[in-house]
Amino acid sequence: MLFTHDTEVSLGSAVALVNSAEPPDTMTTVADLDEFFAGFEYAGRHDRTRAELAEVRDLRPRLRTLLTSTRDDAVGIVNAMLAEAGALPQLARHDGWDWHLHAIDPDRPFAERIAVETAMAMVDVIRSDEMSRLSLCAADDCAGIVLDLSRNRSRKFCSTTCGNRTAVAAYRARQNG
Numbered sequence: 243m244l245f246t247h248d249t250e251v252s253l254g255s256a257v258a259l260v261n262s263a264e265p266p267d268t269m270t271t272v273a274d275l276d277e278f279f280a281g282f283e284y285a286g287r288h289d290r291t292r293a294e295l296a297e298v299r300d301l302r303p304r305l306r307t308l309l310t311s312t313r314d315d316a317v318g319i320v321n322a323m324l325a326e327a328g329a330l331p332q333l334a335r336h337d338g339w340d341w342h343l344h345a346i347d348p349d350r351p352f353a354e355r356i357a358v359e360t361a362m363a364m365v366d367v368i369r370s371d372e373m374s375r376l377s378l379c380a381a382d383d384c385a386g387i388v389l390d391l392s393r394n395r396s397r398k399f400c401s402t403t404c405g406n407r408t409a410v411a412a413y414r415a416r417q418n419g
Contacts (some may be wrong), residue, residue, distance in 0.1 A: 244375070244391050245366050248342035252363035255282035258358065258377075259298070260306045261400055264386050269299055279352070285337055286348025289384060305360055309387050313373045316364055323361040327354050330361070332389040381408050394413035 261271035275295045308319045329345035346358040379386040379400040386400030397407035
């Protein structure tokens with residue numbers, strides 16, 4: 243494991259949220275938000291409203307900027323996100339998770355908690371100088387973000403779909419060429 247479990251989950255959820263904006267948008271309903279909340283094992287407040295959905299959707303461009311920035315630029319974004327939320331890191335243990343960091347009260351709005359958890363995860367990425375673990379998808383027609391947690395840093399595509407589509411296109415090009 244490259245990072246602690248909570249850091250990897252936070253990075254994975256941030257990447258999934260940002261990539262949900264790629265066509266077709268997969269974060270359009272409260273049910274989609276419910277699935278995201280459950281799928282990434284979030285705890286705490288979840289209002290299940292269109293307003294909450296809008297706040298989470300509105301967070302995607304800022305997270306994209308953070309996840310695709312340089313290491314030095316990421317520092318300013320992380321510090322701003324933590325300051326805006328008044329983040330105060332605390333150790334917590336709950337729901338089968340061992341000790342890990344929470345930096346914001348679980349009763350705060352879901353979008354705010356996503357932002358702070360992503361910022362806290364990026365602290366680990368920045369401190370360990372592992373920004374190269376985040377990149378853009380290698381598929382020509384995709385702007386998705388790739389989180390590469392593999393040992394050999396071999397992940398190139400944001401999803402299996404993009405990898406398969408690229409492989410099929412390459413195969414067809416070889417057959418026609």
